[in-house]
Amino acid sequence: GAVVSQHPSWVICKSGTSVKIECRSLDFQATTMFWYRQFPKQSLMLMATSNEGSKATYEQGVEKDKFLINHASLTLSTLTVTSAHPEDSSFYICSARHPGLAGVETQYFGPGTRLLVL
Amino acid sequence: GENVEQHPSTLSVQEGDSAVIKCTYSDSASNYFPWYKQELGKGPQLIIDIRSNVGEKKDQRIAVTLNKTAKHFSLHITETQPEDSAVYFCAAAQGAQKLVFGQGTRLTINP
Numbered sequence: 001g002a003v004v005s006q007h008p009s010w011v012i013c014k015s016g017t018s019v020k021i022e023c024r025s026l027d028f029q030a031t032t033m034f035w036y037r038q039f040p041k042q043s044l045m046l047m048a049t050s051n052e053g054s055k056a057t058y059e060q061g062v063e064k065d066k067f068l069i070n071h072a073s074l075t076l077s078t079l080t081v082t083s084a085h086p087e088d089s090s091f092y093i094c095s096a097r098h099p100g101l102a103g104v105e106t107q108y109f110g111p112g113t114r115l116l117v118l
Numbered sequence: 119g120e121n122v123e124q125h126p127s128t129l130s131v132q133e134g135d136s137a138v139i140k141c142t143y144s145d146s147a148s149n150y151f152p153w154y155k156q157e158l159g160k161g162p163q164l165i166i167d168i169r170s171n172v173g174e175k176k177d178q179r180i181a182v183t184l185n186k187t188a189k190h191f192s193l194h195i196t197e198t199q200p201e202d203s204a205v206y207f208c209a210a211a212q213g214a215q216k217l218v219f220g221q222g223t224r225l226t227i228n229p
Contacts, residue, residue: 006161032214043222044207108164111161112161
């Protein structure tokens with residue numbers, strides 16, 4: 001099956017620092033990846049859509065200068081949380097769109113990255 | 119835009135019994151309906167999906183039904199096992215558009 005990895009799986013950082021999270025599609029090429037944020041006991045909140053070779057599309061209310069997204073290759077997208085603050089602490093999950101058979105696309109998720117900002 | 123409602127928010131069943139989770143959607147143009155299982159501290163795992171050209175799909179103990187007229191779809195898990203305990207999310211999308219998720223259902227299987 002389609003495998004999506006994330007690194008790191010968890011990170012603790014000091015307030016004011018920047019943190020980079022990587023999302024990789026291991027066995028398929030993904031022109032589109034998505035970044036989600038999930039608070040405890042809540043659903044997934046889409047932050048942005050990452051398209052290979054072009055600028056990311058951010059959802060309403062998500063600061064693009066705060067959450068920098070780079071999709072430099074067909075297998076890698078990165079999310080950088082700049083000048084992190086305690087309120088940025090959350091579970092960040094990426095997903096990648098698998099082209100599927102006969103053009104039937106399916107979205108597969110990574111294992112998530114837990115960020116704690118002190 | 120699309121809105122997905124999921125019920126119940128919590129569900130507890132005895133091991134071996136069946137569990138049913140229901141979702142409704144608002145946009146009649148949506149044509150793709152996946153279900154994800156999320157275990158504690160992990161990312162969502164796709165367990166089954168259905169597209170609007172079929173009304174039912176089954177994979178071993180898991181089945182999904184779709185009623186396009188009523189705009190609702192359901193997840194059915196039969197012969198539940200303790201390892202089925204998790205949070206389940208339904209979602210809806212139109213073609214290659216972004217997924218809109220339901221609020222999630224916390225399923226607990228009691229031994």
